[in-house]
Amino acid sequence: MKKVIELETGKINLKVNQISDFQLEDLFDFAARNNPKRGFLFLSKVLGKHYPSTPSNILKIHNYLANKLIDLNHNIKDKNTLFIGMAETAIGLGQGIYESFINQSKSINSLFVHTTRYFLDNYKFIPFAEEHSHAPELFLYYPVKSLFQKQFVEAKYLVLIDDEISTGQTFINLIQAYIQLNPNLEKVYIISILNFLTEQRKKEIINTFENLEIDFINCLEANFTFETNTNYIFNNLPATQNTRKCQEKNLLLNTGRLGINESLNYDFSEVFNYIQKDKSILILGTGEFMHLPFKLGFELEKLNYKVKVQSTTRSPILLGNGIKSILKFSDNYNEGIDNFLYNVSANQYDQVLLCYETPFNESLNYLSKILKTTLNIEFTNNKIMISKPKI
Secondary structure, three states: OEEEEEEOOEEEEEEEOOOOOOOHHHHEEEEEEOOOOOOEEEEEOOOOOOOOEOHHHHHHHHHHHHHHHHHHOHHHHHOOEEEEEOOOOOHHHHHHHHHHHHHHHOOOOEEEEEOEOOOOOOOOEEEEEOOOOOOOEEEEEOOOOHHHHHHHHHOOEEEEEEEEEOOOHHHHHHHHHHHHHOOOOOEEEEEEEEEOOOHHHHHHHHHHOOOOEEEEEEEEEEEEEEEEOOOOOOOOOOOOOOOOOOOHHHOOOOOOOOOEOOOOOOOOHHHHHOOOOOOEEEEEEEOOEOHHHHHHHHHHHHOOOEEEEEEOEOOOEOOEOOEOOEEEEEOOOOOOOEEEEEOOOOOOOOEEEEEEOOOOOHHHHHHHHHHOOOEEEEEOOOOEEEEOOOO
16 A cells, blocks of 8 residues: 655655554554654554544554564563653553553563653663654663662563654664663564564664564554655744753652553542533643553543543644644743644533643643633642642
8 A cells, every 4th residue: 555645844655565453544644743854743543642542542552562562472471571661652652551461461570661851860861862853862760669670670571662663763772772781681572553664674673783682563564755845944943952950849750750560540530520421521641641641531431431532742743634733832841842732622622631740830721721621630649639720
């Protein structure tokens, strides 16, 4: 299957070359990015990031990819395995795959950590870069708990998770950084929803690491080329570098940044008292805070509520193609970096539940007023705090 996608910044020539359990149009759409290093975006429909997603469809992807990993290596449940989800887009995907993996395999030897774009004082980290990104600096923090530290530095298997892989350079950077810490690593699994690597590029990645086995797991394989529109001028570029202003008080530390070896579970029952079953609902997460809003959405969907989930992002995307609307606002993490909400407009949903890990602040207040939120829900390290917006 071949497809040509015209964007404001250029043209994508896409060829799907794999028989898949999924249809291309069920997995993603396309958009142009305000990023001269990469002027396009494969707009996932099953992440709940830039596009509203049904929780059950998101969970289907989690289970599918976790199951493929287990099928590929039935013994993985007995190995010390480190899962790493990639910020910002694949944090929820990574944590969801990890939880599906431990639920299916009953593994007790695994650990999940996600990279983050937020800098924290007093925490040791492994730095590495994502060159093509609008925000290239990433941090992989060492876990704090002693048991997690041991698992982190002695893993035999490494599972790297992102929504799509196009060149693999970010993963090469991360593997190289990690094996400096753990030279006894035996095997790497690279999991993505979309895999755009050519067979030649896969071989190059594998050959980069002589003593490692590397396998690729995905929902769909394709190849693409991008023809840049030389007449397009990138301007008004948003701030990209991490300002390192984010403080510990603005981040939950039990969700994966510092390591977790179990499913995240919160009591959401109080939420049910405030919402109506026959009304459309948007569960809106913020920035890297994606997985718990998804879990809230899934619990509501199981009770037959009409739910979509999504989160805000710092990724600068242009209006058009798969992006129907843009809301711009200051970030709620105290970094001074523009954030965005795509494909959500005021009054689009009957009920909006705004979920966040930071203290409530002016940025969140702005979102709450624009979207006329039904509930504002702050997540602490062990419970949720619900408030109704002031009219």
